[in-house]
Amino acid sequence: MALQGTCRQIGEVAIIDFSGKITLGEGSATLRKTIREMADGGQKKIVLNLADVDYIDSSGIGELVSGFTTVRSAGGELKLLHLTKRVHDILQITRLFTVFDVQSDEANAVRSFK
Amino acid sequence: MAANTQRIEVTLETLLESVDLAESITMRIAEAAGFPDEEIHKIGMAVREGVINAYNYGNQQDRQKKILMTVELAPEDMTVRIIDQGQGFELTEIPDPLAEENLLRTSGRGLFLMRAFMDEFKVERGPEGGAQLVMIKKLPHVHSANGKHQPE
Numbered sequence: 001m002a003l004q005g006t007c008r009q010i011g012e013v014a015i016i017d018f019s020g021k022i023t024l025g026e027g028s029a030t031l032r033k034t035i036r037e038m039a040d041g042g043q044k045k046i047v048l049n050l051a052d053v054d055y056i057d058s059s060g061i062g063e064l065v066s067g068f069t070t071v072r073s074a075g076g077e078l079k080l081l082h083l084t085k086r087v088h089d090i091l092q093i094t095r096l097f098t099v100f101d102v103q104s105d106e107a108n109a110v111r112s113f114k
Numbered sequence: 115m116a117a118n119t120q121r122i123e124v125t126l127e128t129l130l131e132s133v134d135l136a137e138s139i140t141m142r143i144a145e146a147a148g149f150p151d152e153e154i155h156k157i158g159m160a161v162r163e164g165v166i167n168a169y170n171y172g173n174q175q176d177r178q179k180k181i182l183m184t185v186e187l188a189p190e191d192m193t194v195r196i197i198d199q200g201q202g203f204e205l206t207e208i209p210d211p212l213a214e215e216n217l218l219r220t221s222g223r224g225l226f227l228m229r230a231f232m233d234e235f236k237v238e239r240g241p242e243g244g245a246q247l248v249m250i251k252k253l254p255h256v257h258s259a260n261g262k263h264q265p266e
Contacts, residue, residue: 024166025130058163058227062220069218086155093230094223095212 003027003053005034013045013110014038015081019052022060031060035067035078044076045113047103051082056090068100077101081109119188126165126181128173136183137162140194143185147192148254156231157192157251163224164196164247172198172245190256191233196247197240205237 003020016034021027038046048067056064064080071078079101083091091097103109124139126132141158149157165181173179179199186193209216211223229235232249240246 023162024133057159057166058221058224059166061223065218066220090227094226095217099217 003030005030007034007038010110013047013113014043015047015049015106015110017049017052021055022053022063023055023057024059028059028063031063031067035070039070039074039076044071044074046071046076046078047081047106047109048078049081049106050084050087052084054084054086056087061090061094061096065096065099077113079103079109079112081106116188119186121187122185124183124185126183128169128175128177128179128181130169132181133162133165133169136165136181136196139183140185143187144192144251147187149192149251150254153251153254157194160228160231160235160249161194161196163227164194164249167224167247168196168198168200168245171203172200174200189253191250191252193248193250195249197242198244199240199242200244202239202243202245203237 001020003018003022003026006017008015008017016038018031022031035046048064068078081103083102091100091102101112103112122139122143124136126136137158140161141154144154144157161183165183168181169175173181182195182197184195205225208225209219209222211217211219211226216222225235225237228247228249233252234248234250236248238246238248
């Protein structure tokens with residue numbers, strides 16, 4: 001299933017609900033475009049809700065890392081919310097849990113921004 | 115090749131679509147071989163990463179070049195070979211994606227995932243000088259006989 005992202009705003013925090021696969025090609029491109037548009041629009045507090053993303057490959061992981069550094073370079077923060085087991089496991093074995101702030105509760109995720 | 119080994123050979127175009135195709139073919143074979151769902155997923159993902167490697171780095175997205183994939187199903191294991199028509203490479207040349215200084219790199223995790231998801235993984239020189247990725251997964255009954263824990 002192609003990746004789809006829907007954005008909603010809670011205060012200053014933008015939450016993007018993604019569903020589908022983040023894989024080489026369309027999925028990675030959609031993720032990149034969505035995050036870049038947010039960062040270009042001046043959004044500093046971004047949460048990617050990955051509750052409906054059950055598949056990510058190395059290209060998708062690379063795009064998550066790229067999004068993280070893009071937002072951080074613009075002075076913002078990007079966090080991850082509701083990881084599925086497969087995405088969780090991939091981030092764990094690639095040690096990216098030490099990079100990303102991963103949240104399991106939306107209200108806490110929103111509150112966690114400085 | 116032993117007499118009771120089944121072999122499938124597929125020549126893939128150097129196209130993005132070949133990544134999904136190779137993954138799908140291999141997952142069907144793994145399913146028929148009796149692997150549990152999570153192992154089928156891991157085998158499919160390892161193959162996906164192998165074909166991405168051939169598509170992007172080996173064949174440099176050159177439509178004139180091909181990717182050869184073979185799957186051998188032997189009594190004890192399943193072996194997948196992915197051969198590109200690039201320049202080949204040595205595993206020792208690849209930076210460790212788990213090293214602190216590489217964690218923010220946006221590429222370089224595919225080979226690591228192949229190794230993580232399969233029982234054996236190696237990179238050899240293909241017949242035409244490109245890379246030949248070899249990945250092996252023991253069949254479920256072999257894991258059971260060895261008393262190995264089956265991941266969920």
